[in-house]
Amino acid sequence: MTGRAEAKRRRRLEPEAITAAAIRIADTEGLDAVSIRRIAAELDARPMSLYSHFSNKHAVLSAMTNEAVADMLVEQPLPRDWRSAVTVIATRMHLAYAARPWLIFVFARRPSPGPNAIKLAKQMARAVETLPLPQADVWEVQGIVNDYVLGYSYRTVATPDPDEMDAAISPGDVAESPELASLPDNLRSRAHLKRFDLGLQTIFDGIERRFLGVED
Secondary structure, eight states: OOHHHHHHHHHHTSHHHHHHHHHHHHHHHOGGGOOHHHHHHHTTOOHHHHTTTOSSHHHHHHHHHHHHHGGGOOOSOOOSSHHHHHHHHHHHHHHHHHHOTHHHHHHHTOOOOOHHHHHHHHHHHHHTTTSOOOHHHHHHHHHHHHHHHHHHHHHHHHSOOGGGGGGBOOHHHHHHOGGGGGSOGGGOBHHHHHHHHHHHHHHHHHHHHHHHOOOO
């Protein structure tokens, strides 16, 4: 092997390239297909060479999760109203789960939190910072919202409803909200997103009653 070929191989085996290969495999073949040996084959490398960057498959899953969670981060300033702010974040989370269903199952394996997961937690904390709650309750609220988004996302990717396709999102909707393009075809419907938002707003109603004592 020439020096140039060896250099090319080393570049391919950077952690970012390994993570990207693992994500490609999960996107196309599912999470069960991801293994050190399969990733190495994708990169035309020896399996042992990957251990220079990742100690085991769990470490690879953590890196994959960190990369995918980046899609959940909101770049624009959040709305001042806490319900609107959390809605923006929760919707992006759901779209990320829907685009990559394997991410749901990775979270079930409790991967080590990466920098983007920490950013997401801080972003959610900023979204609810206007609520007059002690820090412990702020974390409870975040957990409740996260559980709803994760549970709803799992249900919809596991058992999609084909009847919803009669109200499919139009190309114009996607042009106005590009993040909708990440939804797979069987979830790209107005009914699906409307039901997600209805459930989320119901969760918010319960949070206000339970933690803030708000009555109808």
